[in-house]
Amino acid sequence: MSQLTTLPRDTDGRLTPAPPPGELIDMPRFPINARHELANTDQRNNLQAATATIRAKRALRVSEVPQWEDLRQAAKTIKDQVDRHLDSYLLQAEQSLTKAGAIVHWARDATEANQIVVDLVKATGAPEVVKVKSMVTQETELNEALEQAGIAAWETDLAELIVQLGHDRPSHVLVPAIHKNRSQIKDIFLTEMGQYGTPAPADLTDDPSALTSAARTHLRNKFMRSTVGISGGNFLVADTGTLVVVESEGNGRMCLTLPQTLISVVGIEKIVPRFEDLEVFMRLLPRSSTGERMNPYTSMWTGVTPGDGPQNVHVVLVDNGRTSVLADPIGRQTLRCIRCSACMNTCPVYTLVGGHAYGSVYPGPIGICLSPLMRGLDSPIDQSLPYACTLCGACPDVCPVKIDFPEVIIHLRHEVAEHKIRDTKPHLETTAIAAAGWFFAKGRRFTVMTWLSGLVGRVFKAKKQFGAHMPWPARLWTSARDLPIPAAESFREWWRRNHERP
Amino acid sequence: MNARDQIMTRIRSALKHTPDQDEDEPILTWQYGQPTSMTDVVGCFIERCADYKAEVTEVDADQIPHAIAATIKKLGITSVVLPPGLDPAWRAAIEQTGTTICEDDSPMQAHELDAVASAVTAAAVAIAETGTIVLDHAANQGRRALTLIPDIHICVVLASQVVSDVPEAVARLRPSVDAGRPLTWISGPSATSDIELKRVEGVHGPRLLIVIVAR
Ligand code: SF4
Numbered sequence: 148m149s150q151l152t153t154l155p156r157d158t159d160g161r162l163t164p165a166p167p168p169g170e171l172i173d174m175p176r177f178p179i180n181a182r183h184e185l186a187n188t189d190q191r192n193n194l195q196a197a198t199a200t201i202r203a204k205r206a207l208r209v210s211e212v213p214q215w216e217d218l219r220q221a222a223k224t225i226k227d228q229v230d231r232h233l234d235s236y237l238l239q240a241e242q243s244l245t246k247a248g249a250i251v252h253w254a255r256d257a258t259e260a261n262q263i264v265v266d267l268v269k270a271t272g273a274p275e276v277v278k279v280k281s282m283v284t285q286e287t288e289l290n291e292a293l294e295q296a297g298i299a300a301w302e303t304d305l306a307e308l309i310v311q312l313g314h315d316r317p318s319h320v321l322v323p324a325i326h327k328n329r330s331q332i333k334d335i336f337l338t339e340m341g342q343y344g345t346p347a348p349a350d351l352t353d354d355p356s357a358l359t360s361a362a363r364t365h366l367r368n369k370f371m372r373s374t375v376g377i378s379g380g381n382f383l384v385a386d387t388g389t390l391v392v393v394e395s396e397g398n399g400r401m402c403l404t405l406p407q408t409l410i411s412v413v414g415i416e417k418i419v420p421r422f423e424d425l426e427v428f429m430r431l432l433p434r435s436s437t438g439e440r441m442n443p444y445t446s447m448w449t450g451v452t453p454g455d456g457p458q459n460v461h462v463v464l465v466d467n468g469r470t471s472v473l474a475d476p477i478g479r480q481t482l483r484c485i486r487c488s489a490c491m492n493t494c495p496v497y498t499l500v501g502g503h504a505y506g507s508v509y510p511g512p513i514g515i516c517l518s519p520l521m522r523g524l525d526s527p528i529d530q531s532l533p534y535a536c537t538l539c540g541a542c543p544d545v546c547p548v549k550i551d552f553p554e555v556i557i558h559l560r561h562e563v564a565e566h567k568i569r570d571t572k573p574h575l576e577t578t579a580i581a582a583a584g585w586f587f588a589k590g591r592r593f594t595v596m597t598w599l600s601g602l603v604g605r606v607f608k609a610k611k612q613f614g615a616h617m618p619w620p621a622r623l624w625t626s627a628r629d630l631p632i633p634a635a636e637s638f639r640e641w642w643r644r645n646h647e648r649p
Numbered sequence: 650m651n652a653r654d655q656i657m658t659r660i661r662s663a664l665k666h667t668p669d670q671d672e673d674e675p676i677l678t679w680q681y682g683q684p685t686s687m688t689d690v691v692g693c694f695i696e697r698c699a700d701y702k703a704e705v706t707e708v709d710a711d712q713i714p715h716a717i718a719a720t721i722k723k724l725g726i727t728s729v730v731l732p733p734g735l736d737p738a739w740r741a742a743i744e745q746t747g748t749t750i751c752e753d754d755s756p757m758q759a760h761e762l763d764a765v766a767s768a769v770t771a772a773a774v775a776i777a778e779t780g781t782i783v784l785d786h787a788a789n790q791g792r793r794a795l796t797l798i799p800d801i802h803i804c805v806v807l808a809s810q811v812v813s814d815v816p817e818a819v820a821r822l823r824p825s826v827d828a829g830r831p832l833t834w835i836s837g838p839s840a841t842s843d844i845e846l847k848r849v850e851g852v853h854g855p856r857l858l859i860v861i862v863a864r
Contacts, residue, residue, distance in 0.1 A: 197846050221679035228675055231667055234660045247829060253652040305852060306843035322843055329844055355844040359852055366853065371759045387826050397797065397839035397854025404793040405759050415656065422823055423681045426816040429834075433779075437842070440697065441779035444854060445834035446793075452831050454756065455792035466656045474663035 154274050154299050157342045162275075162299035163290065164314050164339060171316075171506050172522060176531035180504035187501075190318075190326040194501050197325050198492040204438025205489060205545070211440070212430065221427045223549040226483035229418050230473060236385045236418045237464065243388030247450025249460040260465045261292035264377065264410055267461055268298050271408050273375045277366075279392060279399040280304035281379025282320060282486055283414050283465055285508040289377070300377070301343075301369050303398035305362050312339040318502035320509065321436055321488040326501055329353040340365050366398065376402035376457065380413040381432070381485065383462075387422045389449045390462070393432060393442050403446050409457035415464050416472075416482040428485060431547040436487035468521030477558040478520040483548035484513050490542040490552070496535055505532065512542040516555045524566040533559035575620055597637040604635035685814035690777045694811045695862055697780030701837020702850055703858040710863040713805055714742030717769055720803055720859055721746045728766045730757065730795055734788025735769065739805070743769060753791055762794055767801035768855075773832075774821050775806045778814040781836045782806060782860065785825035793831060802855040804835075808864045 159165050174180055185191065209215055229236055241251045254260035260283075268276055276293065278284065278300055290300040290311075302311045306324040310317050313335045317323030324332070336347040336358060345368055347361040378399070382391040390411055392399045403409060419428065425447075433442045451460050473479050491497045491511030502510035506528035507518035515532040522529050533556050542552045567574045586596040607613075613630040616622070624630055636644075650658070667673075687693050699705045708716045717739055721729065728749040731740060744750060751757065751765050773785035782804055784790045796802050812818050822832060839854035850856065 224675040224677045355847040359849040396852035426819040441781045441836040447832040470659035
């Protein structure tokens with residue numbers, strides 16, 4: 148039974164810290180966000196150091212496994228099989244879960260998923276819930292839905308706690324507070340913790356152990372009185388109905404074990420067919436993500452176990468755009484992703500810019516594929532994401548499920564171009580291509596164009612290329628790329644001068 | 650249409666050009682349940698487990714009760730919670746140390762467990778390659794809260810429970826899952842690297858993990 152029926156409100160009149168205003172999908176195009184993020188030198192330094200460390204650890208732990216390539220191939224094949232028969236596997240999972248005493252719910256989109264969870268929590272009468280880090284509930288913005296329903300949702304992963312208390316958003320799927328350094332974290336703990344529960348000790352230092360211990364104390368009370376836990380799931384085993392949560396800190400075990408009610412929100416792509424398949428994924432995931440042989444804690448549970456842990460177990464299976472990804476034969480492979488974050492840590496764009504520029508909870512290589520595939524191409528941010536990539540090809544090498552990123556990204560760029568053609572709004576690129584087409588269509592027009600370009604070449608003869616400060620719209624190109632001065636004489640003119648008789 | 654039916658319809662329409670079985674069906678060649686070759690499985694487990702800053706001691710099988718009691722005395726552990734099915738010989742040795750014993754027969758509340766210093770349990774399987782202990786929460790390990798809330802976990806692993814790598818462990822654990830039991834995989838004490846990637850041991854789970862390996 149809950150010891151609390153009403154919780155205190157903060158200075159904003161809220162139960163939990165307010166996140167930054169605005170919706171992720173309304174963010175401007177990637178290059179604009181990137182410029183803003185790149186100006187944050189602290190973040191850039193933290194991110195570079197952190198990702199370099201994880202990259203090295205991952206490489207070491209991967210090199211210990213001689214069958215690594217076979218494991219990746221197995222994981223890819225298993226996940227491809229799941230996607231090709233997703234309907235049957237989901238029905239099998241539903242049956243296994245039900246048999247094990249869990250109640251299965253289905254949600255078409257984020258709003259529906261949140262509503263299911265809000266209703267379930269309300270039915271228990273609990274004023275608050277403890278949460279294990281989960282990407283899908285970030286995607287659906289469940290915490291805000293709960294706050295609006297008068298229920299406080301506490302993030303219990305240390306980094307998520309830092310982000311939540313800091314009125315911030317995660318910037319990495321694995322280490323969400325990677326953009327904050329220790330002194331910033333100390334300040335957040337000192338000013339915020341007291342508003343929402345056990346305060347940080349007044350003499351808190353910025354030593355990571357002291358900060359961790361402050362978080363332990365702050366959360367302990369919340370765990371002990373918790374009656375409802377909310378989790379995601381790394382894997383859902385179809386043949387047994389087993390859910391798997393992989394973690395490090397033990398906050399997951401607390402949320403999965405102590406409450407009477409457990410609600411797990413799981414994307415429909417999280418299926419693995421057989422319990423035995425975990426032997427593949429439990430070897431790939433820890434080494435790929437944190438560069439450990441094994442993560443400190445993994446919990447596996449199958450519905451309700453009488454006398455042990457939550458006795459009311461709910462599983463919410465969420466679509467929210469995943470079936471749109473499945474409908475794209477090339478993009479479909481991104482559903483294999485097990486959210487290890489290796490692709491981010493290896494990406495030259497992500498490691499400079501960080502996760503906040505992507506307008507999505509999924510940043511980096513997987514984000515620039517998955518976000519437009521899940522959400523469609525209507526927003527400026529989603530149209531810009533497939534271009535947030537140099538096509539360097541580093542990510543497919545580290546991906547444990549062998550996603551062919553360049554293939555997906557080039558396909559999506561094509562889709563963006565097609566989308567812009569269909570679009571009724573004028574776009575610079577399509578207008579320019581249409582204009583070029585008009586010039587090329589008739590010999591006379593082409594002659595006029597080469598004459599014009601020759602004129603430009605003669606005027607700027609002294610320069611080699613146009614600088615960055617061209618007038619709009621040329622600036623859009625020249626701000627980041629070279630634009631050579633056109634030749635003063637066209638090939639036709641040269642030919643005429645040298646080969647045709649006067 | 651309800652959400653379930655609509656999601657099914659969406660999936661089937663997304664897959665309409667993907668026939669149920671055709672030559673593109675990916676073929677899985679993976680061999681399940683294979684061991685990883687190593688010369689000394691138990692030795693490897695001990696080394697890897699200690700790598701995670703777990704305290705590992707190796708004893709002869711008949712020395713288990715003594716080793717548990719010695720640990721309790723050495724650390725000055727004042728109270729211990731015991732799972733109902735713990736080996737009677739281990740229990741007798743613990744009783745002799747004079748430490749306060751809490752029984753979990755009528756399940757203890759979370760805040761009651763929070764006041765207990767330690768838990769002593771058996772294990773189900775251990776994995777050498779990764780230094781992992783797996784509990785299947787049978788009667789000699791107790792329900793999950795027992796090995797989660799007290800700050801010290803003393804865990805006894807028998808040499809016969811140690812397998813080379815994850816595939817063998819998963820194969821051994823299948824019956825427990827079929828019996829509806831939860832599993833907890835433990836690789837060292839809880840840890841976080843969330844602050845500037847500095848590893849800090851001991852966040853929410855037991856801050857001290859003591860492993861007694863019996864040959
Ligand atoms: S796409 Fe691959 S590398 Fe990136 S997070 Fe997912 S599984 Fe990991």
